[in-house]
Amino acid sequence: xDHFKKQNLPExxxxxVAILGLGYVGLNLAVTILKKNKLxxxxxxxxxxxxGFDKNIKRLNQLKNRFDKxxxxxxxxxxxxxxxxxxxxxxxIASADIFIITVPTxxxxxxxxxxSYVKDATRQVAKALIVRAQNSRTKIxxxxxxxxxxxxxxxxxxxxxxxxxxxxxxIRNKSFYxxxxxxxxxxxxxVNTISNTIKVTSGSNKNIAKWISKFYSxxxxxxxxxxxxxxxxxxxxxxxxxxxxxxxxxxxxxxxICSKLGISSYDVLKAASTKWNFLNFKPGxxxxxxxxxxxxxxxxxxxxxxxxxxxxxxxxxxNESMASWIFDRIILELAKVDKLIKDSKILIMxxxxxxxxxxxxxxxxxxxVKLIKNQNxxxxxFDPKVNINEVKEKYKLKLLNSLNGNNSYDVVIVLLSxxxxxxxxxxxxxxxxxxxxxxxxxxxxxxxxLNPVRF
Ligand SMILES: NC(=O)c1ccc[n+]([C@@H]2O[C@H](COP(=O)([O-])OP(=O)(O)OC[C@H]3O[C@@H](n4cnc5c(N)ncnc54)[C@H](O)[C@@H]3O)[C@@H](O)[C@H]2O)c1
Numbered sequence: 001x002d003h004f005k006k007q008n009l010p011e012x013x014x015x016x017v018a019i020l021g022l023g024y025v026g027l028n029l030a031v032t033i034l035k036k037n038k039l040x041x042x043x044x045x046x047x048x049x050x051x052g053f054d055k056n057i058k059r060l061n062q063l064k065n066r067f068d069k070x071x072x073x074x075x076x077x078x079x080x081x082x083x084x085x086x087x088x089x090x091x092x093i094a095s096a097d098i099f100i101i102t103v104p105t106x107x108x109x110x111x112x113x114x115x116s117y118v119k120d121a122t123r124q125v126a127k128a129l130i131v132r133a134q135n136s137r138t139k140i141x142x143x144x145x146x147x148x149x150x151x152x153x154x155x156x157x158x159x160x161x162x163x164x165x166x167x168x169x170x171i172r173n174k175s176f177y178x179x180x181x182x183x184x185x186x187x188x189x190x191v192n193t194i195s196n197t198i199k200v201t202s203g204s205n206k207n208i209a210k211w212i213s214k215f216y217s218x219x220x221x222x223x224x225x226x227x228x229x230x231x232x233x234x235x236x237x238x239x240x241x242x243x244x245x246x247x248x249x250x251x252x253x254x255x256x257i258c259s260k261l262g263i264s265s266y267d268v269l270k271a272a273s274t275k276w277n278f279l280n281f282k283p284g285x286x287x288x289x290x291x292x293x294x295x296x297x298x299x300x301x302x303x304x305x306x307x308x309x310x311x312x313x314x315x316x317x318x319n320e321s322m323a324s325w326i327f328d329r330i331i332l333e334l335a336k337v338d339k340l341i342k343d344s345k346i347l348i349m350x351x352x353x354x355x356x357x358x359x360x361x362x363x364x365x366x367x368x369v370k371l372i373k374n375q376n377x378x379x380x381x382f383d384p385k386v387n388i389n390e391v392k393e394k395y396k397l398k399l400l401n402s403l404n405g406n407n408s409y410d411v412v413i414v415l416l417s418x419x420x421x422x423x424x425x426x427x428x429x430x431x432x433x434x435x436x437x438x439x440x441x442x443x444x445x446x447x448x449x450l451n452p453v454r455f
Pocket of ligand 1: 020021022023024025026053054055056059102103104105117118120121124147148149150183184185186187289290
């Protein structure tokens with residue numbers, strides 16, 4: 001008998017998995033798992049079944065109609081969605097043997113970790129486990145895997161006690177198993193997919209860690225990396241993102257420094273990047289729900305432990321101040337060319353939280369827009385990647401449907417390097433701006449003939 005069977009663990013390539021939270025991470029995971037099923041006469045043979053659980057009924061209905069509002073799953077893959085069973089009822093996930101939690105882990109208004117979603121999803125699993133224990137004649141022991149980004153200790157010290165308390169199933173009695181495997185999906189990135197990326201895994205004991213690693217290996221192309229323990233895997237995810245945050249903060253501060261010194265950071269960075277070990281980080285408005293949030297998870301945990309993390313905290317401060325720095329620069333550049341600020345019309349190019357992505361959550365461009373609005377300046381925003389209705393709903397802003405080329409703007413500020421922007425021709429850019437208008441190129445890709453201001 002195989003080793004895992006003896007432990008009554010679910011079979012590796014024939015299982016039912018419930019995924020709780022069908023956002024960027026959960027939906028991607030569901031599609032990746034189902035793609036591994038064999039296709040016969042246009043139908044997938046269901047050795048691997050996915051039950052998709054989400055609290056948002058609108059999202060469930062859209063997915064049932066093969067519509068992903070995040071525009072993240074490509075058209076060919078949308079057909080796979082027909083093979084997911086959708087529900088918002090915990091009773092319906094009780095038939096699963098594996099439960100994976102991929103719900104949001106944002107911060108609240110005071111930048112404190114908001115664990116309410118992860119706690120709620122954990123409670124749903126606990127309730128499903130009770131139903132499962134009552135109904136099921138199977139000897140298979142369920143496995144609960146957490147994928148949401150959290151600080152070290154959340155899985156073992158917060159979530160597992162919730163399951164034990166609510167379900168009365170005890171991990172000590174081996175009535176269920178658990179693990180943590182952070183997600184590294186990068187929305188908009190078609191190269192570094194779930195399947196192509198090494199997956200860090202961990203489990204409540206060595207055996208489960210091995211099983212979880214095998215489980216992921218059964219549907220991703222790349223390897224898995226078994227972390228030393230669950231807290232290590234939780235912390236690994238945080239440092240991956242914090243490292244980016246700190247590096248971008250350094251470059252952002254350097255942009256401000258160069259501006260003070262009257263030199264162009266764009267030119268300096270170009271020169272410096274010719275050194276073989278120079279890290280090519282670009283300045284940016286760090287938003288979204290990962291890089292702009294994860295540092296706070298670690299900072300808060302450390303403050304509870306009585307330690308103030310200096311570099312991480314200062315990096316956050318620098319990155320949070322970037323929108324207001326850019327605003328000051330716009331005003332300064334308008335003043336330099338004697339433009340009346342109040343009469344100037346501004347075009348903001350980009351609204352998503354980062355390049356080539358439709359995600360508008362925690363976009364720091366909104367911080368800049370708020371400053372522009374507060375001064376009653378005239379502005380318009382264009383971003384072909386984002387869902388205009390979603391922006392209207394969330395931010396009460398009406399984005400342009402398309403660009404009008406009748407030379408009406410005094411200043412065009414380019415904040416993202418979406419491929420759609422990079423592909424625009426010189427004449428398209430020229431058609432936007434008034435004769436004496438200025439381009440402010442935060443991303444450094446505009447044609448020199450446009451005479452862009454670069455910091
Ligand atoms: N998006 C990314 O690039 C990315 C990358 C790596 C890790 N992560 C992490 O993965 C987690 C999920 O992120 P996401 O971007 O997929 O979030 P998301 O906001 O796109 O999706 C989360 C989904 O969970 C649903 N949900 C909320 N509460 C629920 C509950 N109690 N039960 C069931 N469903 C619930 C929401 O309706 C939503 O559909 C977060 O911890 C995030 O930090 C995200």
